[in-house]
Amino acid sequence: MRDWSSLAPDLIRHVSDLLLAPSNIESYLDMQAVCSGWRSAMADSSPHGAADLRFCPRHWVMLQDDGGDDQGRLFVNVSTGRFFRHRIPAVRGHALVGASDGLLVLAEIQSPHRCRVFNPLTGQMLRFAAPIPILGESGTVAVAAGSDPMLLLASSGAVDGRAETAWFADPAGDYFFGRAAGSARHVIAATVAYAGQIYMAYTDGSVSRRVGSSAQHGHDELVIIAAAVTKPADQSTVIEAVFLVESAGDLLLVLRQRYFLGVFKVDVERKALEPVTSIGGRALFLGRRCLSVAADRFPTLEGDCLYFASPLYSQKLSAQSILRFKIGGDWEWLVSSNLLSIASVFLAYCLHLPHVKAQLLMHRST
Template sequence: MAAPAAGWSSLPSDLINGIADCLLATNDIDYYMDLRAVCSNWRSATADPKNTLELRFRPRQWIVLDEVFENNTRLLVNTTTGRILRKELPLLRNYYVIATTAGGFFVLSDRKYIHRARVLNPFTGHLIPFRTPVPLEQDVAAAVFGPKPTLVLISDRSRTQYRADPASECYTEYVDQENYPMVRLAVLGGMYFDGEDAPVPRIPDVMADKILRMMGAFGVQPLEMYPDDLIDSLSAYNPQLFPNRCFLVKFAGEVLVIIKLKHHMNVFKMDTDRDLLEPVKSIGNLAIFIGYRRCLAVNAENFTSIEANCIYYIRSIDHSIHIYKFDLEDMKEERVSQGIDALHQIGLSYAHPPYTIIQLISSYTVNVRESQLFFARMTEGMSDVRTDGEKVPDNLEDLASFVESMISFDS
């Protein structure tokens, strides 16, 4: 009589690891975690990602979308596979959220002084501790990359770039008005890519010079591209004011340079081997989303409502927000839908939920949360009690409502 077949929990370890490798190849780290949770044999056969700096366990091709302001749930989107994951992250309650990166990391700070930096992998729960405190900047863009890894923070308000490794005692700071615009384009476009085993990436000087000269030829003014200089007057959305912009987008190892004009787009591919910017007529199955806060490319084949070979962006008409797409094949722009102006409770949103993936990704390119640490430190200087006797809220999540009520009270 034949021996009974072994149960699924007794599958050979090489088969289990083969499946695990397939999941990691598409950066579906949450599936990998689910696989390890099936049984003790599968868990012992696979590597534990919770306390390791191995690059294969780092998020690489995810973006973190905010749906609401009040809770610690986030929508994570895999820009290559099209997977959408809603994830509860209770750990965020124990830290201040500073920023998220293009690959899917969270940059946090301790709530206690001196507010040391932490980098969170939302899929494994692994926290990478840094010795350096988080700089007190209001709006921060971040990148995490390399084997150590290296943390890069940039601030448009101070035009400063901060870099540190986990063992660094302090940040290396770069306050360079001339080079900051190019660093900013690289960070916002994902060139400082998460999970890559490489030294600090940079745009070669020759290519940077070519991009700057091309920007000049198209009337793009680098110093007029910062949101903090524009957003108060809504000119960041207004095509009549500063309509020409430049964006960098990295996807699948290639860097694209997009010149956005008033009603037209020009796309170039960066060839660093030959120091050339080659005109591009088609981006194939990609779709690009550009905004003054962030920009990215997605594989449109895996998003049913997103059209390939198109560039999506936000415009303002009569102070309302609209999403447009520019088709690179017929070279025409078309209105797609209303946009989301803000995602928190005191902001006005022209679009109404449930939001489409196009609305959410478009919002991701322009709506960025301020540093919670900056917000918390700002309130430390406020009186504990208002003139009407109402106590200032201790809960940071209630602060937005409080600020709104103060505006109403003072007026």
């Protein structure tokens, strides 16, 4: 019988690099577990640990945002359809702020509530010196992973009497640097981590990315001004909702005007918008945060469709309505009596964000 532990280190590294190239981190970790010889030959993560781009669990989503860890947290891979429960003791003593690119953004329960970025698959933690400034309304987060990691917190409400809608920090910074919403172009509607950078979409449909060597000295570079959406003459030109989502390697911008939708690929190199007629059989779930899901891996989902919550949506109702839009087609109402249907579960994840202040108060009372 062949002794697999005696494989040449160069061959082991080549195979492991092939796994990391498409971000197949779970198979990479399985390979590391074979034996100590393989572990020593394989690449280790950078000093930034959880923010190493090669090890980001990009396709993994933690569906269970709250509750204890006795039974573990529920994760799903939106590209393969694999579910598993995973205990992550490192979350204890922390409040969940949000998730970005598969990474969890945490705040220490103990004052001054310093920020942490945690990789739930590798167990690595990136520690920030700055405390979390958003303790009121829930907000979205985006982590720029790589050699110069950066964290964005965005909220629709003021914090400590300030009207900033965005706060940026890098690991060494003592605090988050706020940016006020001086105009519609500075009111953030959506955030996403894409190709190791932070992108922001605004309420006027424009898109920018954060550039610079640090959060303090960085600035927003305008990438795109949203093109006019072709629409019937009797419909409003007012943009009612803006969504930004990474989907199968592309950055997509979705503009909603009443019941008219425009779906565009953001070409970050040419700084142009390209209307799309297909999203490769994916299903997009759009809300305060967004998901791109391989529809063929989940029963009852339909590809090249966008899913939204209707105004009647509520997790407390025995029945709920979901709006589904077929690209190149029309709207459809989906009424489900099953609150645990896969469409309902994904949509609930996109709509309901962790409430940091409520988590902190709960821990203080126990």
